Amino acid sequence: MKRLLSWRGHPPIALVAxxxxxxxxxxxxxxxxxxxxxxxxxxxxYQILPLSLVNLMAIxxxxxxxxxxxxxxxxxxxxxAALCILGMMAMFSVAIAIAVARGQEMSCGCFASQGLKxxxxxxxxxxxxxxxxxxxxxxxxxxxxxxxxxxWLMSRKEKAPASV
Amino acid sequence: MxxxxxxxxxxxxxxxxxxxxxxxGLLSNELRxxxxxxxxxxxxxxxxxxxxxxxxxxxxxPDDPALREPGTLLIDARPAxxxxxxxxxxxxxxxxxxxxxxxxxxxxxxxxxxxxRVVVIxxxxxxxxxxxxxxxxxxxxxxxxxxxxxxxxxxxAVGGRP
Numbered sequence: 001m002k003r004l005l006s007w008r009g010h011p012p013i014a015l016v017a018x019x020x021x022x023x024x025x026x027x028x029x030x031x032x033x034x035x036x037x038x039x040x041x042x043x044x045x046y047q048i049l050p051l052s053l054v055n056l057m058a059i060x061x062x063x064x065x066x067x068x069x070x071x072x073x074x075x076x077x078x079x080x081a082a083l084c085i086l087g088m089m090a091m092f093s094v095a096i097a098i099a100v101a102r103g104q105e106m107s108c109g110c111f112a113s114q115g116l117k118x119x120x121x122x123x124x125x126x127x128x129x130x131x132x133x134x135x136x137x138x139x140x141x142x143x144x145x146x147x148x149x150x151x152w153l154m155s156r157k158e159k160a161p162a163s164v
Numbered sequence: 165m166x167x168x169x170x171x172x173x174x175x176x177x178x179x180x181x182x183x184x185x186x187x188x189g190l191l192s193n194e195l196r197x198x199x200x201x202x203x204x205x206x207x208x209x210x211x212x213x214x215x216x217x218x219x220x221x222x223x224x225x226p227d228d229p230a231l232r233e234p235g236t237l238l239i240d241a242r243p244a245x246x247x248x249x250x251x252x253x254x255x256x257x258x259x260x261x262x263x264x265x266x267x268x269x270x271x272x273x274x275x276x277x278x279x280x281r282v283v284v285i286x287x288x289x290x291x292x293x294x295x296x297x298x299x300x301x302x303x304x305x306x307x308x309x310x311x312x313x314x315x316x317x318x319x320x321a322v323g324g325r326p
Contacts, residue, residue, distance in 0.1 A: 081181065
């Protein structure tokens, strides 16, 4: 396990995963930030959260997606951002799986408030989300020296004692 | 820093990121003109798609002799409560719901019945659940599906027996 964790090939692979996941989340948050009312309706359609929490979720979640997605792209607080995204993806996967299992014919609401015909949920949606969850888990577990701001800060920290 | 410490740092930072998102989200919602109330007071109107009535189902007059022919399967599309009060003899109750697809097992039972003709009876209202159920059944591949124009009240009006 230690050898697997310290393999030097992880950072470049994780960088690709981070850029992809970061882009997905930055793209996903855009419409939700612009139209919080539509996003609240999307959340309500799942019929999972109590009404009192629907709007709070609609207000906070897009900002969490924006911040976590942005941090993942620049590689700052990378593992924390990956943990946030892992949590969100796990939550989305469970919500969609419940809706599909209930037989709810509805739009995913993942990227924009599209109609049922353009963006229907299915077990494929659950599979897609589980794939993204796995990517976030990979970054969290294996990207110990991220290519980006974190990596640069680590290098500076390691060089600092030698220069004193 | 060992792996456990790194894990705790990641968890701590994730909590901080979440708190920042909460504060920024609440502040921006407060400042923007189209912000939404923090707690929704009235239920959201969730739109549920109606089942598609894609098939063709011709109308039969209420006194059509086909209603009483042996090969005809009579389906009553009205709610169960109405069906229990009054219904045609040998008719089966398959209540039609405008918001939910018809129970697949009911459709299977109709397919297995071996009837030569399926006649759906509604309440004659506008829209008529009998007409909608007939079109839904037709759309699901059942042949020779008809509905009674005017539904059960029309059958009663022309002297149709229970």
